[in-house]
Amino acid sequence: MKTNYIQSLFAAFLCAAACAGFTACESDTIETSGGKKPDQEALQNVYGKLRSGATAGNTVSVLLAEGEGSGISTFYFQQTKPAADAVTLAARGDASLADAYNEAEEVERTVLPAQNYEFPDGASLDLAKDAQRSVYKRIRFLASGLTPGEYVLPLTVAEEGMPDDAKTLYYNITVRLPQVGDIELHKGDDLFFVFYINTDQYQPLLVDEYFMQKKKARGATEPLWYNLIGNIINLRTVRLDHQAESGRAILSLGDDMTYVLGQAVKYIRPLQDKGRKVCISIEGAGSGLGFCNLTDVQIADFTAQVKTVVDTYQLDGINLWDRNSGYGKEGMPAMNTTSYPKLIKSLREALGAERLLTLTVYDRPTETFHDVDACGGIAVGDYIDYAWSGYNSNEEAPQLLDPWHPTETYVSAYNQKPIANLPAERFGCINFPIYPRAKSEEEAMMYEPEFLMDWVDMGYKPNNIIVFADLRTNLQDEYEGYWDGMLNVHCEYMDETSQIYMGSRSGYTYLFDLNRGLGDYPEKGGYGKWLKNWK
CATH class of the missing domain: 3.20.20.80 (Glycosidases)
Structure with a gap:
């Protein structure tokens, strides 16, 4: 059930074409294996899958900030063959699937409460006759009332009491504390x-090394x-x-x-x-x-x-x-x-x-x-x-x-x-x-x-x-x-207000500080700390 997030990300963009238009994608990747004749009965069957617009797998990562944070993801239903008749499926959260998921993942996530997610476009997925996929629907996650930690929401269109991973998405929701640090961001009143x-x-993250102080041009020991x-x-x-x-x-x-x-x-x-x-x-x-x-x-x-x-x-x-x-x-x-x-x-x-x-x-x-x-x-x-x-x-x-x-x-x-x-x-x-x-x-x-x-x-x-x-x-x-x-x-x-260049004693001056720890990396010439660390 585990997926490689970065590898799947690109695949997700390919499959999101109908909604987002990044590139055309009319069919899914088909895995084949040699040395065995295909099962003819299986080829004649029609299979469906609940898919996410954010990843090619069935696990979706969602990050929320504690408080009033929110996030939106998209999902849709797709079949291997065109539908013989119009089909309507109802997506729903199913808390009963969480225990088996947590056990398989070897983690412990709390089931996301019902009040912390909603469907802005409704939860019905309509598959028209002769169509293979539904339109995208949105699910919105709300952090209100949640403590920082790990949550899970199994979203499924499978029948009640019939667990089916092909028809289920598992949203892993992380609610995190803001990382505000010790020094505030300048609000932009003077600059x-x-x-x-x-x-x-x-x-x-190189941006976080940019600090500046403003102080009186003459006679001040503490910055403004x-x-x-x-x-x-x-x-x-x-x-x-x-x-x-x-x-x-x-x-x-x-x-x-x-x-x-x-x-x-x-x-x-x-x-x-x-x-x-x-x-x-x-x-x-x-x-x-x-x-x-x-x-x-x-x-x-x-x-x-x-x-x-x-x-x-x-x-x-x-x-x-x-x-x-x-x-x-x-x-x-x-x-x-x-x-x-x-x-x-x-x-x-x-x-x-x-x-x-x-x-x-x-x-x-x-x-x-x-x-x-x-x-x-x-x-x-x-x-x-x-x-x-x-x-x-x-x-x-x-x-x-x-x-x-x-x-x-x-x-x-x-x-x-x-x-x-x-x-x-x-x-x-x-x-x-x-x-x-x-x-x-x-x-x-x-x-x-x-x-x-x-x-x-x-x-x-x-x-x-x-x-x-x-x-x-x-x-x-x-x-x-x-x-x-x-x-x-x-x-x-x-x-x-900074009239130091006019000789004013009431003017101000600025001191820029490319800050903290950049010199701790001599093997990279002293300032390689925030070079991109991926290929």
Whole structure:
């Protein structure tokens, strides 16, 4: 009964196509064995199986946080042959199956109380005549009233008193205490931090090493605060890809992100426990299909895939960054100005107001977002929570993208008009690159963001959003020895109360601390602690 979770995860995505659209999957894997003629009677019979949308096996792992935590999973019924007649099955929890399951698993799990699960779409599974599978139904798990520990819910469509593992799913529910740690997350009153982290290289837990203190510039011995930083964490890399055979827009997680999401209890929940919002950042895959040339059918399909991933892994939302799509390839539709706004609207409606939907402004895909008519009547700002600049190349100076003051001398050469209906307080004007150690005085001068002084002093800064490109350590190009100090300076310039650069004795300064234990790994060069630990 035990399954390998990581191996089964990919199989589960294949079988979830009808609901989530990751890829086509019309039949299950068939196991064969040689040396024996098949049983003809068995081949003529019709067998059915209760399946999960989260795993190919019949055990499903669910993680809940103590208190008001909740989680959703999907299930459906599938037969080996089309149904001769319409069939309706009723899914139900069966506590009588728990003892045998626990004994086989050599664990002791408490049966999940009936008040801690519900069926938002109803518990009936309808199999139409000539169909092989039912539509997906959701089961919602609720942590309210549960103490931390291990629970089990056998969900079955088998007849009463007739145990049948093929027609039963076993949900293993873990209720866990939040891992808040000793140091609080900075709430973002004077600076609100948005971080990206590339899971192709690092574990998301690297974020938990980012500490900062703010203190008086002169005469202070104690900091005003010493906190974790990183309010929104965007995990990369997830892509919108093109499936040539079907023409579908596919949400491609890739091996690294698939692994991280499958191990969310280890890599994501500790970040969320501290109050961070953890999202996936979606970009192009170089296929020629991107956010700006989707059909309405592709938008609906892609939206369903995104919603399934966000719901399944209890993410806080998504970030859209249309780069690397490879527009203009032969056989692909031309870019248009309505596709991207339609996608944004569709995603907002699917994800609901409780999830974050953020936008990274970058190049042609977002250049008409100020024009409601060009966007097909959609005011993009009505459907997103935040937007910010995506210009953060570490081969050029920091770029200040200010749509409201585009003619000032210190503003970036890149252009972006204000997004329709998006308040200025929700637009991040600068996305700081993380630079390597400067090789010359000229290069060091290029990195300095001194232009921020005038921008802040003149009252143009609309908010406290400060975005940083992919977090990293000094494993690449001796980064850390240089960009530690640069991060401090960026924060000082962005905080209008931090007038240390004006010589004020009442100003504030920041001290960045890539914290705790990173030097305990000399065999990896000192800072290999949070390199990805999977292949």
